[in-house]
Each structure stands twice: as C-alpha cells, then as structure tokens.
Amino acid sequence: MSRFADHSLRMETRDNILLIHVIGELDHHYCQSARGRIDELYDQSHALHMVFDFSGLDFMDSSAIGLIMGRRQKASLLGGKVILIHVSPRLHSIFTMAGLYRIIEEAPDFESALALTKGE
Amino acid sequence: MDPFFYLEFDSSSENEAFARAAVCAFAARLDPTLQELEDIRTAISEAVTNSIIHGYDQGPGTIWLRASLHGRLLTVSVEDHGIGMEDVSQAMEALYTSRPDLERSGLGFTLMQSFMDSVEVSSTPGGGTTVTMRKTFLPPCQDAPDGDA
Numbered sequence: 001m002s003r004f005a006d007h008s009l010r011m012e013t014r015d016n017i018l019l020i021h022v023i024g025e026l027d028h029h030y031c032q033s034a035r036g037r038i039d040e041l042y043d044q045s046h047a048l049h050m051v052f053d054f055s056g057l058d059f060m061d062s063s064a065i066g067l068i069m070g071r072r073q074k075a076s077l078l079g080g081k082v083i084l085i086h087v088s089p090r091l092h093s094i095f096t097m098a099g100l101y102r103i104i105e106e107a108p109d110f111e112s113a114l115a116l117t118k119g120e
Numbered sequence: 121m122d123p124f125f126y127l128e129f130d131s132s133s134e135n136e137a138f139a140r141a142a143v144c145a146f147a148a149r150l151d152p153t154l155q156e157l158e159d160i161r162t163a164i165s166e167a168v169t170n171s172i173i174h175g176y177d178q179g180p181g182t183i184w185l186r187a188s189l190h191g192r193l194l195t196v197s198v199e200d201h202g203i204g205m206e207d208v209s210q211a212m213e214a215l216y217t218s219r220p221d222l223e224r225s226g227l228g229f230t231l232m233q234s235f236m237d238s239v240e241v242s243s244t245p246g247g248g249t250t251v252t253m254r255k256t257f258l259p260p261c262q263d264a265p266d267g268d269a
Contacts, residue, residue: 027137027165028169028173029133029136031223032133035223059158059162061166062230063225065225066222066223066224067223070223090155094162097230098225
C-alpha cells in the first residue's frame with residue numbers, strides 16, 4: 001500500500017447484493033488489488049448484484065472505469081446488475097463522459113439501489 | 121526564474137499517487153480551486169499510469185516528470201523510455217485500448233484532454249513517449265471560498 005494514498009476496501013453482503021465501500025484513491029494501483037478481492041468475495045458469496053458505494057472515495061481515474069465495466073461484465077453473466085451509489089457531481093460527469101450510464105445504473109443510496117435490483 | 125521541479129522515479133504503480141500529489145503540492149502556490157486541483161490530479165495520474173502500463177508493460181523502468189509555472193500557466197511533461205507507439209492518434213481515440221486484457225477503459229487520453237487546456241504526445245516506437253500537458257489556472261478568488269468540484 002502506498003503511503004501517499006489512503007485506500008482500503010470494505011465489503012459486505014446484504015441479501016443478494018455485494019456492497020463494496022470504496023475508500024480513498026481508486027487509481028490503477030488500487031484497482032489491481034481491488035479487482036481480485038471483489039471477484040473473490042463475489043464468487044464465494046451468493047451475491048448476484050454488486051453495489052459500489054463511493055461516499056468514501058477521494059479520487060479516481062480511468063482505471064476505475066475499467067474496473068467497474070469489468071465487474072458489470074462479470075455480474076451480467078449471472079444476470080446481476082452493477083449499481084453505483086453516493087456518486088459526487090464530479091464523478092457523475094466523468095461517468096457520463098465515459099458513457100458508463102448506457103450499461104450501469106446509479107442510485108442515490110443503498111435503499112434505492114436495492115429497489116432497482118428488485119425491478120421496482 | 122520560473123518555478124519548476126523535476127522528478128525521476130521507478131515505474132511501480134505506488135508512484136502514481138506520489139506523482140499526482142507532488143504536482144498538486146507544486147501548484148498549490150497558485151491558490152487553485154478544488155476543481156482545478158482535481159483536474160490536474162486526474163490528468164497526471166492518467167499520464168503516469170500510461171507509462172507504467174503501456175510504456176513499460178508493468179515491468180521495470182524509469183519515469184521523468186517535469187513541471188513548471190509561467191505566471192498561472194502550468195506545464196507538466198511525463199516521459200518514459202518504454203516501447204513507444206507507432207500510431208499516436210489511434211492511442212488518443214476515446215475508448216481505444218491496446219490492453220483490453222487488463223480491463224483498461226481506453227479513456228486515459230480523453231480525460232487528460234478534458235481536464236487540461238492542451239495535451240501533446242510525442243512517441244517513437246522502441247524509444248519511448250513524452251506527454252506534455254498545459255493548463256492555465258483562473259485568477260485567484262478574492263473573497264469567495266474555493267469553488268467545489
């Protein structure tokens with residue numbers, strides 16, 4: 001772990017959702033380890049959907065977009081969704097630029113994301 | 121004399137955070153807005169990541185970063201002596217990536233161009249790549265607090 005960036009990943013499963021709290025700076029360095037840890041827990045748990053909580057995010061670059069798109073591809077193989085919550089205005093504009101919202105949904109909070117997974 | 125600094129570091133991914141933090145600290149004297157700081161933070165991260173992933177194929181190598189200020193104009197160049205590119209314009213196309221296997225989004229140059237005023241790339245196959253980015257910071261705010269992102 002870098003001393004110049006505080007990053008950690010906190011994950012929990014709720015119902016059939018893997019909830020991923022991203023904390024710190026989601027750059028290429030962080031993505032390398034985050035990818036394996038997310039996939040491992042997703043495979044081990046009975047989760048179908050993934051929800052990324054960005055309330056603790058301090059920084060991200062295009063590496064994070066690749067990470068999110070890759071997880072979406074993985075979840076969609078099982079018919080699961082990837083939903084992003086607590087997205088800051090800056091993050092929202094980057095995701096819009098990336099065309100991410102053509103394939104991934106955003107919700108204000110976990111409860112709204114939960115409703116989306118149930119098709120409500 | 122215009123302010124400048126120069127960094128030489130190895131191509132390990134831990135240095136991505138170090139490089140962007142260094143440029144932000146250097147630019148702090150301009151009293152930039154939070155948005156301006158976030159813009160250069162992202163752009164530097166993209167350029168350094170490109171050198172690490174593409175230039176050196178995640179292997180050992182050296183990266184040189186130079187930053188200078190002329191008034192409120194910040195110029196940053198990121199140089200590697202890695203594999204270089206045959207076709208720079210293809211690499212700069214949005215969503216193009218040479219490394220889909222690494223889940224790259226192909227948006228690195230797009231973000232650099234969005235957040236900086238100009239981005240120039242010179243590359244020689246087998247010789248390496250230099251990315252030079254420029255951004256003019258807005259005049260400092262007098263009374264209002266920093267604009268947010």
